[in-house]
Amino acid sequence: MKKFLSVPFLFIALGLTPKFGLAQQHNIDKVNLLYLQKLNDSLGKEGVRILDEIFPLNRIKSDSLFTRMLVRGLLIPHSFYFNFDSIQTAPILYPADSSFRVITWHYTLNDADYRQKGVLQLNTPDGSPKFFPLFDVSDYTEEPQDSVRDNRNWIGAVYYKILQQESQGKKVYFLFGYDENNSLTTRKWIETLTFRENGEPVFGGNFFRIPFTSVFTQESRRYLMEYKSGSRARLNYDDDEGMIIMDFLVSETGEPDKRYTLVPGGDYSGLVWKNGSWEYIARLDVDMLGDGNEPRPALILNEDGTAKEDVLQKQSDKNMKQNQPPTKTSTKTKNKKD
Numbered sequence: 001m002k003k004f005l006s007v008p009f010l011f012i013a014l015g016l017t018p019k020f021g022l023a024q025q026h027n028i029d030k031v032n033l034l035y036l037q038k039l040n041d042s043l044g045k046e047g048v049r050i051l052d053e054i055f056p057l058n059r060i061k062s063d064s065l066f067t068r069m070l071v072r073g074l075l076i077p078h079s080f081y082f083n084f085d086s087i088q089t090a091p092i093l094y095p096a097d098s099s100f101r102v103i104t105w106h107y108t109l110n111d112a113d114y115r116q117k118g119v120l121q122l123n124t125p126d127g128s129p130k131f132f133p134l135f136d137v138s139d140y141t142e143e144p145q146d147s148v149r150d151n152r153n154w155i156g157a158v159y160y161k162i163l164q165q166e167s168q169g170k171k172v173y174f175l176f177g178y179d180e181n182n183s184l185t186t187r188k189w190i191e192t193l194t195f196r197e198n199g200e201p202v203f204g205g206n207f208f209r210i211p212f213t214s215v216f217t218q219e220s221r222r223y224l225m226e227y228k229s230g231s232r233a234r235l236n237y238d239d240d241e242g243m244i245i246m247d248f249l250v251s252e253t254g255e256p257d258k259r260y261t262l263v264p265g266g267d268y269s270g271l272v273w274k275n276g277s278w279e280y281i282a283r284l285d286v287d288m289l290g291d292g293n294e295p296r297p298a299l300i301l302n303e304d305g306t307a308k309e310d311v312l313q314k315q316s317d318k319n320m321k322q323n324q325p326p327t328k329t330s331t332k333t334k335n336k337k338d
Helices: 007-013 030-052 056-074 309-322 328-337
Strands: 100-110 113-122 131-135 158-167 170-179 185-195 201-203 223-228 235-238 243-251 262-274 277-289 295-298
Touching: 030 056, 030 100, 056 100, 056 113, 100 158, 100 170, 158 235, 170 235, 223 243, 223 262, 243 277
Parallel strands: none
Antiparallel strands: 100 113, 113 131, 158 170, 170 185, 185 201, 185 223, 235 243, 243 262, 262 277, 277 295
């Protein structure tokens, strides 16, 4: 049976380092603080069992217990400022303005049946508890990227990053998520999140300017990257480049409509925030290496859409050098290595 990654490797796979920046105590009375601390320890232990229990029934029981305990904790006044730092299996993310936090986790039933769970808690001015459970309905949705939804019709994912932007004077949040999906494909999402005046969350929106393809359609309200299970594809925001960078996917069989054939092809695409939406850039140059020796994309376009001639020339020179016929020396060296 295919199992989820163990606790430390789960965060590594998602590109996460657990960070809990809010104060452990903020107007929480001593009795409630003691209760939350005990609950915190129990949540940490039960969260590990959700991933590590061998039998599906035990994982379901642990998930049910974890959910009930978490709800009891969130019902405590000012609990938003308690960081639940013992939970190492459910990322807890805050946007830049700390107006809310989202907690997500997952468990597996079998190789083709996965479940995402979550809760979104608001940072209320008076500390009164207000949160929204997230109900994953992706199994019952043929095209999960095509509609605006609420917390009762959530497209499940384990979120690993939140970006905060502004469009037409309104705050918009973008949640990067990971979803095992099934035995054939893995999914990564960029989910859009806004809020109604009453604080209710709204998932999905028209914030992506991407050419319509078989993967990204005109009705898309969130960004979906779906690819062959077992592959590793990048989808994250690069602070240095100031843009979202993703692997460019290609089909192993020349059938791009079949997402279970899609794998990283070695090139990168990007999304740049411009005029209140994410604008697609089809091609990025990969001529540099990052700190971890991974390919580090560099823009080949200026902000006005014109080409960066120096980058293009460098790539052209590199291609010409690679296409030159081998010298006798290099051929002997190659044969010796072979």
